[in-house]
Amino acid sequence: MAETVAFYILAALILIFALFVITAKSTVYSVLFLVMDFLLVAALYILLHAQFLAVIQVLVYAGGIVVLYLFVVMLVNLKRPPEAHSDPRRLGRFGLVMALAVLAEIVAIAAYGWMTPAAETGALSASNVEQVGRALYTDYLIPFEVASMLLLVAMIGAIVLAKREL
Amino acid sequence: MSVETMQTQSPRPMFDTDELVINMGPQHPSTHGVLRLILRLDGEKVVDADVVIGYLHRGIEKLSENRDWTQIVLLTDRMDYVAAVTNNLGYVETVEKLYSLEVPRRAQYIRTILAELQRIASHLVWLGTHAMDIGAVTVFLFCLRERELVLDLFEEYCGARLTYNAMRVGGQPFDLPPGWDQKVLRFCTLQEQKLPEYQQLLTSNRIWLNRTRDVGVIPGCDAVAIGLCGPALRASGVVRDVRKDEPYAAYGEFEFDIPIGTRGDTYDRYLVRLEEFRQSIRIIRQAVAGLPEGPVMGKVPRLLKPPAGETYHAVEAPKGELGFFIVSDGRSVTPYRLRVRPPSFCNLQALPRLVRGHLVADVVAIIGTIDIVLGEVDR
Amino acid sequence: MVDAIIIPLIKIVIVFVSVLVAVMYIVLLERKVQAWVQVRLGPMRVGPHGILQPIADALKLFVKEDITPAKADRWIFSLAPILVLVPALIAFAVVPFDADITLFGLTIPGYIADVNVGLLYIVSVASIGIYGIILGGWSSNSKYPLLASLRSSAQLISYEVAVTMTLVTVIMLAGSLSMVGIVTAQREMGWWFAFAQPVAFFIYFVGGLAETNRAPFDLPEAEQELVGGFHTEYSGMRFAFFFLAEYANMIVISAVATTLFFGGWLSPFPNVGWLGFLAWVPGWVWFTAKTFAFLYVFLWVRATLPRYRYDQLMRLGWKWLIPLAILNIVVTGVLKVLV
Numbered sequence: 044m045a046e047t048v049a050f051y052i053l054a055a056l057i058l059i060f061a062l063f064v065i066t067a068k069s070t071v072y073s074v075l076f077l078v079m080d081f082l083l084v085a086a087l088y089i090l091l092h093a094q095f096l097a098v099i100q101v102l103v104y105a106g107g108i109v110v111l112y113l114f115v116v117m118l119v120n121l122k123r124p125p126e127a128h129s130d131p132r133r134l135g136r137f138g139l140v141m142a143l144a145v146l147a148e149i150v151a152i153a154a155y156g157w158m159t160p161a162a163e164t165g166a167l168s169a170s171n172v173e174q175v176g177r178a179l180y181t182d183y184l185i186p187f188e189v190a191s192m193l194l195l196v197a198m199i200g201a202i203v204l205a206k207r208e209l
Numbered sequence: 210m211s212v213e214t215m216q217t218q219s220p221r222p223m224f225d226t227d228e229l230v231i232n233m234g235p236q237h238p239s240t241h242g243v244l245r246l247i248l249r250l251d252g253e254k255v256v257d258a259d260v261v262i263g264y265l266h267r268g269i270e271k272l273s274e275n276r277d278w279t280q281i282v283l284l285t286d287r288m289d290y291v292a293a294v295t296n297n298l299g300y301v302e303t304v305e306k307l308y309s310l311e312v313p314r315r316a317q318y319i320r321t322i323l324a325e326l327q328r329i330a331s332h333l334v335w336l337g338t339h340a341m342d343i344g345a346v347t348v349f350l351f352c353l354r355e356r357e358l359v360l361d362l363f364e365e366y367c368g369a370r371l372t373y374n375a376m377r378v379g380g381q382p383f384d385l386p387p388g389w390d391q392k393v394l395r396f397c398t399l400q401e402q403k404l405p406e407y408q409q410l411l412t413s414n415r416i417w418l419n420r421t422r423d424v425g426v427i428p429g430c431d432a433v434a435i436g437l438c439g440p441a442l443r444a445s446g447v448v449r450d451v452r453k454d455e456p457y458a459a460y461g462e463f464e465f466d467i468p469i470g471t472r473g474d475t476y477d478r479y480l481v482r483l484e485e486f487r488q489s490i491r492i493i494r495q496a497v498a499g500l501p502e503g504p505v506m507g508k509v510p511r512l513l514k515p516p517a518g519e520t521y522h523a524v525e526a527p528k529g530e531l532g533f534f535i536v537s538d539g540r541s542v543t544p545y546r547l548r549v550r551p552p553s554f555c556n557l558q559a560l561p562r563l564v565r566g567h568l569v570a571d572v573v574a575i576i577g578t579i580d581i582v583l584g585e586v587d588r
Numbered sequence: 589m590v591d592a593i594i595i596p597l598i599k600i601v602i603v604f605v606s607v608l609v610a611v612m613y614i615v616l617l618e619r620k621v622q623a624w625v626q627v628r629l630g631p632m633r634v635g636p637h638g639i640l641q642p643i644a645d646a647l648k649l650f651v652k653e654d655i656t657p658a659k660a661d662r663w664i665f666s667l668a669p670i671l672v673l674v675p676a677l678i679a680f681a682v683v684p685f686d687a688d689i690t691l692f693g694l695t696i697p698g699y700i701a702d703v704n705v706g707l708l709y710i711v712s713v714a715s716i717g718i719y720g721i722i723l724g725g726w727s728s729n730s731k732y733p734l735l736a737s738l739r740s741s742a743q744l745i746s747y748e749v750a751v752t753m754t755l756v757t758v759i760m761l762a763g764s765l766s767m768v769g770i771v772t773a774q775r776e777m778g779w780w781f782a783f784a785q786p787v788a789f790f791i792y793f794v795g796g797l798a799e800t801n802r803a804p805f806d807l808p809e810a811e812q813e814l815v816g817g818f819h820t821e822y823s824g825m826r827f828a829f830f831f832l833a834e835y836a837n838m839i840v841i842s843a844v845a846t847t848l849f850f851g852g853w854l855s856p857f858p859n860v861g862w863l864g865f866l867a868w869v870p871g872w873v874w875f876t877a878k879t880f881a882f883l884y885v886f887l888w889v890r891a892t893l894p895r896y897r898y899d900q901l902m903r904l905g906w907k908w909l910i911p912l913a914i915l916n917i918v919v920t921g922v923l924k925v926l927v
Contacts, residue, residue: 071664071726078719095765098708106715106748110722110741117726117734172705172765231731253735253898344803344895350626416804416894569735570807570897 046090053090057083070116074109081105095172228256233572235264241338241576242583246560253568258561262554265587273547278304278378278513281547286372288551289585292331294323294363295526296585297376302457303522303533304378308515316380316505317459322393322496323366323375324458324524325489329400330359331527332482332489339479339577340411343420348410355403358396365389379509390497397490404486411479421475425563425575428473435562436555439529441579444481445473451525458524463495475578482580514542528552528580549588553581599700603680611835612642618887625891649831652824657728660821664727669822669829672720675713676836682706683843684768686853686871698853698871699768706767707759710844711752714799717837718744724830725818737818739807739898744799746905751795753913754788757920758848761785771852782849787916789849791909793885796841798905800834803890807898842882843875850878 060083063076081104088097179187233246243264249256269288273281285296298320305312337352360370365386367375375382411417427437432445442449450467452460468484470477517539523532529552536546556579563575616631616638623630631638656665686698703709718741725737758781759765762773774780782789798805801817819830846852853871896904 069661071661071723075664075719075723094703094705095708098705098712102708102712102715106712106718107745110715110718110745113719113722114738114741117722118738229731229735231735253739340894344806345893346622347626347891350628354627410892411894414894416896416900419900420894420897568898570895 050087050090053083053087057087071113074112074116077112078105078109081109093171095175235261241581244557244576244581244583244586246572246576248564248569248572250569253570255564255567255569255572258564258572260557260560262557262583262586265583267588269588270547270549274543274545277542278515278544281544282376282378283372283374286374287584288549288588289331289526289528289531289553289582290371291334291582292327292527293371293373294327294375295331295524295531297373298324298458299522299524299526299531299533301376301378302524303520303535304513304515306522307518307520307535307537308378308513310379310507310509312380312507313504314459314501315384315503316507318496318500319381319385319505320376321459321463322493323363325493325496326359326362326393326396328489328527329486330356330363332486333359335482335527335577335580336407336479339574339580340407342573342577343417345410345417348407351403351406351410355400358399362389362393362396365392377506377509378513380504380506382506384505385500390500393493394497397493400486401490404483408483412483418476420570420574421479421578423472424475424567424571425578426472426474427559427563431562432473432559435559437529437559438552438555439526439580440481440485441478441529441556441559443467444470444478446471449530451523451530455523457522459496460492462499463492465492475574478578512542515539523550526552528582528585529556551585551588553583553585557581557586595694595696596700599696600681603685603700604677607677607680607836607839608832610839611832612646614835614838614883615645615831616642617883618890621884621887622891625888646828649824649828654824654826655821657730657821659729661727661729664723665821666826668720668724668727669819669826669833670720671723672717672833673829673836675717675720676833676840679710679713679840680843682709682767683840683847684771684852685875697768702766702768704769705765707755707765707770707848710767710840711748711755714837714840715744715748717833720830720833721818724822728818728821730821733818733820736807736820740801740818743801743805743807743901743905746902747795747798747805747909750791750905750909750913751799753910753917754785754792754795755848756917757785757788757913760917760920760924767847767852770848771854774851775854780849780851780854785849785916785920787912788920789845791913791916792845792849793882794909795905796845797886797889798901800837800841800886802838802886804893804896805901806890806895807901838883838886839879842879842886845882846875846878852878 057080060076060080064073064080067073067076081100085097085100085105088094088100229250231248231250233248235243235245237244245261245264247259247261249258267287269284272284276284282297282300285300286293288296304310333352333356337349337356340346340348340352363373363375364370366389367373367383369375427435427441427445429442429445429447432442433447437445438449446469448467448469451457452465453467465488466484468481468488470481515537517537519534519536521532521534523530525531530550531552532550534546534548534550535544538545560575560579563579564572567575619641620630620638622628631641634640634644656662681700682703684697684699684702688698689696721740721744722737725733725735725740728734758770761777761781761784762770764770764773770781777784797803801807819827822830853875855866855869855871855874857866
C-alpha cells in the first residue's frame with residue numbers, strides 16, 4: 044500500500060519536473076530539473092528493490108552525463124540559435140515526427156505489458172548486483188558487448204573530432 | 210551569462226569560439242602589487258596579454274627635480290622597496306660619478322656588503338613569493354624567516370628595516386656597529402645551511418619541475434632584443450652582469466662567478482637565482498675578511514652642487530641592471546633631470562611574450578619568475 | 589519502533605554532530621599543522637593554544653553579512669552551497685564506525701545503514717556534489733569563479749573515474765559492495781587491503797586528494813591564480829557551507845580509505861599475542877584514529893608540495909592513474925583466477 048502511494052507520488056513528481064524541463068526559460072534550470080527527474084527515477088528503482096540500478100542511475104546519469112550537459116549549456120552561447128532553427132515550420136514538423144515516435148513507443152510498451160504476464164519481481168530483491176552481472180554476462184552477453192563497442196567507437200570518434208591535429 | 214566576449218577570426222568557421230577576457234589585477238593576490246593584466250583566454254590558454262601599469266606611479270623622477278641631492282636618496286628607497294639599498298647605491302654612485310668624488314675604500318666595502326645582503330633579502334622575497342604562487346606555501350615562510358635576519362642586520366646598521374636611506378653621496382653615513390661583521394658572517398653560514406632546505410622542497414620536486422620547466426622560455430637573442438636584464442637574462446645564457454662588466458663599489462676586488470642558465474625557462478631562472486645566493490655569500494665573506502680601516506665618508510662639500518653635465522651609471526640590482534641618468538645644470542641644488550632605468554620595468558616588457566600560449570596558471574609562475582616590484586615599475 | 593526509528597535517529601544525530609565538530613577542529617588542526625611545519629605557532633589567542641578558534645570562526649561567519657551579487661542568479665546562487673554540503677554529509681550514512689555494540693540488551697549496529705551497494709552509494713552521492721561547485725561558479729556570474737568551477741568539475745569527473753576503478757579491485761577482493769561486508773572480509777582474510785592492494789590504495793589516495801580539491805590538486809581554489817575559486821563571490825554562512833563541505837569531504841575520503849584499505853574499526857595486529865590488549869580499545873576509537881591519521885596526511889601534503897597545473901593534473905589522471913587502475917584490475921582478476 045505504502046509503496047503504491049509512494050509510486051504515484053514519485054510518478055507525479057517525475058512528470059511535473061519533466062514538464063518543467065521543457066518549459067523552463069533558462070537552459071540551466073532546464074538541466075537542473077532534468078537532474079531532479081533522474082534522482083526521482085532512481086527513487087523509483089529503490090521502490091522496486093533495484094538498489095544497484097538506482098545507484099548507477101545517480102552515478103552515471105545525474106553525476107556524469109548531466110554534468111556534461113551543464114558544461115555545454117553554460118559555455119555555449121544559446122542567445123543566438125543556429126540559423127536552421129529560425130524556420131518555425133521546420134521546428135513544427137520535427138516536433139510532430141518526434142511526438143509520433145514517442146506515441147508509438149508508448150503504445151508499443153503498453154501493448155507489450157498488456158499481452159505478456161507480469162514478470163516476477165520478488166526474485167530481484169536478493170542480491171541484485173550479482174543478478175545484474177549474471178544476466179549481463181550470460182543472457183545478454185552479445186547486446187552488452189555490442190553496446191560497449193558502440194561506446195568505444197563513440198569515444199574515439201569524439202576524440203578525433205575534438206583533436207584534429209592529433 | 211553576461212561574460213564579456215570578444216569575437217575573433219576563427220580558423221574554423223564551423224564553430225564559434227569566444228575569447229574570454231579577464232582582468233588579472235590590479236587587486237589580485239599574485240600580481241605582486243598593483244599590476245594589471247588584461248588576459249585574452251581561449252579556454253585556459255592565454256592568447257594575448259596586455260600589461261597595464263601605473264597604479265603605483267608617484268612621480269619619483271619628477272619629484273627628484275625638486276629635492277636636493279641628498280634628499281633624493283630617500284626617494285630612491287621607495288622604488289624597489291624590497292631592495293632599497295641597491296637603489297641608494299645606484300643613485301649615490303651616479304652622483305659621485307657626476308661629481309668625480311673619491312669614495313673611501315671602507316665605504317666601498319660596506320656598500321658592497323650591504324648590496325649583497327640586500328640581494329639575498331630580495332631573492333628571498335622572490336623565492337618565497339614565487340614558490341607561493343606555485344602553491345608551495347611553506348617555502349614562503351621559510352624565506353621570510355631568513356629575510357627577517359637580514360632586516361635585523363640592516364636595522365642594526367642604519368635603524369630602518371625597509372627603506373634604509375643607508376648611503377650618502379661621497380660615502381657612508383655610519384661606520385659599522387661593533388660586532389656587526391661577525392653577525393653578518395654568522396648569517397652567511399646560516400643562510401648557507403638553509404639553502405638546501407629550499408632546494409629539498411623544490412629543486413627536484415616533480416611538481417615544481419613540471420610547473421617551471423619549459424614555462425616562459427625565452428632564448429638569449431630574444432632576451433637581449435627585448436631588454437631583459439639581471440638573472441632573467443643570465444638564465445637565457447647571456448653572460449652579462451654589471452658587477453663584472455663595469456665593476457663598481459668594491460666588486461672589482463672580489464672573486465665570484467656569474468651563474469648562467471641554458472634553456473631560459475622558469476626553472477633556469479630559479480636555479481640561477483639560487484646560485485646567486487651562494488655567490489652573494491661568497492662576496493660578503495671576502496668583503497668582511499678584507500674590510501679596510503679608515504674613514505667611511507669622503508670629502509664632500511656641505512652643499513652638493515655637481516658641475517654641469519650628464520652621466521649614466523648602472524649597478525646590478527637583484528632584479529637586473531638598475532641605471533640612473535642624471536643631468537645637472539651646475540647652477541641649482543637639484544638635478545635638472547633624473548631618469549631611472551628600472552630593471553623591473555624592462556623585464557616586465559617580456560611578460561606578454563612569455564605568457565602567450567601558456568595557461569593561466571603559468572601566468573602567475575611567469576610573473577613570479579621575472580621578479581618585478583611595482584614600486585620600481587611605476588616609480 | 590525503538591529499533592527502527594529512535595536508535596537510527598540518535599545515531600544520525602551523533603554522527604552529524606560529531607562530523608560537524610570534527611570539521612571545525614580539522615580546520616584548526618590544519619592551521620596548527622601548517623604552522624608547525626612552517627615554524628610558526630598558528631592560532632594562539634582564542635582559548636589556550638587557540639582551542640576555541642573554530643567557535644570564534646563559526647560565530648564570525650554566522651554574523652557576517654550574506655551578500656548576493658547583483659547580477660547573480662539568486663536561486664541557484666543560494667542552492668549551490670546546499671548542494672555541496674548535503675552530499676558530503678549524507679555519505680556518512682553507510683560508513684561503519686564500529687562493530688555491533690550491545691547496550692542495555694539492545695544490539696546496536698555500528699553504522700546508520702548497511703546498504704548492499706554501500707560503496708556505490710558513496711561514489712554516487714559524491715558525484716552529486718559536483719553540481720554545487722559548477723552551479724556556485726556559474727551563478728556568481730563572475731569570470732574567476734566560472735573558470736574555477738569548470739576546472740573543478742573537470743577535475744572531479746576525471747579523478748572519479750580512477751577512484752571508482754580502484755574500488756572495483758577492492759570489491760573483487762571483498763566480494764561485497766557493502767561497507768560492513770568489506771570490513772568483515774578484511775577480518776576474515778587476515779590482512780588489510782592496503783597491503784593486499786597497495787597500488788589501488790595509492791591511486792585511491794591520490795584521487796581522493798584531487799577529488800577534495802586539496803593540495804597539490806587544489807587548482808579550483810588556487811588563490812594565487814583564481815583569487816578564491818568557485819566560492820569567490822560567497823560570503824558569510826553560504827561560504828561557510830562550502831568550507832564545511834570541503835572538510836567534510838576530506839573526512840569522507842579518509843573514512844572510506846580507512847574502511848576499504850585499513851580495516852575500518854578493526855584493531856591492528858589481532859594475531860600478535862602480546863598485542864592482544866589492542867582489541868580492548870573500542871572499534872570506533874580505532875576508526876577515528878585511522879581516519880585522523882589520513883586527515884593528517886592531507887594536511888602534511890598541503891604544507892609540503894607545490895600545486896599542479898591544470899593540464900598536468902589532467903594528464904596525471906588520464907594518462908597515469910586510470911591506466912594504472914585498469915591494469916590493477918586486470919592483474920587482480922588474473923591473480924584471483926590463478927590463486
